[in-house]
Ligand SMILES: O=C(O)[C@@H](CO)OP(=O)(O)O
Ligand SMILES: [Mn+2]
């Protein structure tokens with residue numbers, strides 16, 4: 172059935188207000204203590220939203236099943252968070268879809284697996300991805316099952332190219348993950364399969380860049396994985412990780428690239444003609460660039476030197492618009508009819524409404540233009556993820572996506588303010604220009620600096636994000652607009668690993684164990700602004716709302732009712 176794109180008018184809320192949607196990345200709500208950087212930081216603007224209007228501030232769930240993850244032990248992340256915010260419904264996410272495909276064995280019946288299988292007889296199967304149990308981009312237990320399944324189905328020679336984590340899991344945990352993998356591979360070897368780790372590097376320095384921020388990162392990975400060349404050569408991956416971690420100021424996230432070499436010093440697993448490659452991350456953003464390098468014939472981002480003729484499949488298809496990669500083992504969630512698409516379609520005057528009698532109505536709907544801003548490290552979050560893992564515009568004449576370049580080649584604790592002011596000023600200008608109905612931004616500070624584990628810097632980051640919110644809210648005030656401020660998941664509000672009772676855990680040397688990852692905490696949603704109808708308040712009948720309830724809320728603020736299958740709106744309008 173054709174989608175009915177026309178949204179009903181909201182019975183009480185007007186159209187034509189400028190709505191600022193602000194997503195604070197990694198900004199959860201947690202008990203106030205010294206490891207809660209949001210609490211420690213001066214955040215007068217966010218504090219006033221919380222304390223100033225209790226009926227216009229509330230918490231929503233941003234992790235686990237509320238955002239389509241396998242269980243409530245799964246922390247939230249940007250992909251699932253922004254997907255839910257934009258799509259207004261909860262879709263079973265990559266992590267969960269891969270789990271079921273592996274459990275049922277369906278993964279091995281699919282086109283993707285059968286395609287790579289053609290290489291098993293004469294070629295090598297290469298698995299490339301993030302080695303941890305973080306569950307944000309990938310999961311070790313899925314890799315273990317895939318290794319088993321592929322070897323039982325004929326893979327004779329297997330090479331794993333690992334990326335160490337330390338961002339979704341504790342720093343230093345990489346050694347344990349490598350040991351577990353080595354153990355599995357040695358069991359395969361006992362069965363006569365030639366299986367080894369071939370190369371590695373830290374996720375933030377090797378391969379897993381995103382949004383084309385720094386192609387040098389992908390090149391470092393390419394050189395090690397495909398060409399078998401790296402500045403560091405080791406006989407084993409455990410030795411590699413232990414040795415490289417011993418260098419002062421290195422950590423799992425930033426390990427330099429290395430290759431594993433044999434007795435004669437030759438790399439054990441370069442990728443060559445006839446091989447199969449699987450990138451086993453289910454999450455898209457940090458695999459898209461490598462997918463392009465592996466798949467595109469026309470490619471000018473760096474000199475690939477040698478482009479092997481391979482059979483390549485992603486764990487999932489990473490970009491639904493570019494259809495990248497062409498082959499994949501598991502179908503991605505089909506996130507369609509996102510709020511962005513609806514809103515754009517309801518602003519396009521010539522939209523082909525099937526019911527001809529409604530054509531007049533279609534003509535008087537205002538022109539809706541969105542503006543989305545963030546710096547490069549988070550740019551795609553409010554476009555790509557928001558739009559259901561789809562790159563590009565729905566309607567270029569009605570949307571403008573602008574990116575503020577991030578600093579590259581630094582860890583963000585060095586510049587914790589990042590480009591928050593620049594992002595906020597661009598948003599401010601867009602709001603004041605009167606050309607846009609929705610101005611959507613992501614402020615990355617709490618998250619990006621939170622991931623460095625540097626508590627002092629994260630406090631500075633939170634203050635900077637709060638100042639940026641002020642710039643945006645001041646502009647909303649000037650134009651008589653509306654704001655909705657929220658977050659995609661927690662991070663900066665808890666920087667320490669805790670026991671069940673909530674007490675900080677200490678390591679062997681008595682130091683606190685720093686938490687670089689996201690959290691399970693809920694996030695705030697605050698609404699307000701002079702344009703907000705005075706009767707609007709949060710409903711009290713939705714007991715455990717999540718991020719997916721935000722989309723219908725935003726549609727209401729634009730004067731529309733949300734589609735019936737969207738998660739319910741958070742707001743109601745009292746008559747007064
Ligand atoms: O940096 C990333 O890739 C993830 C953590 O793995 O963070 P976020 O989900 O906030 O983008
Ligand atoms: Mn995030």
Ligand SMILES: [Mn+2]
Nearest residue numbers: 197618619622
């Ligand atoms: Mn993050």
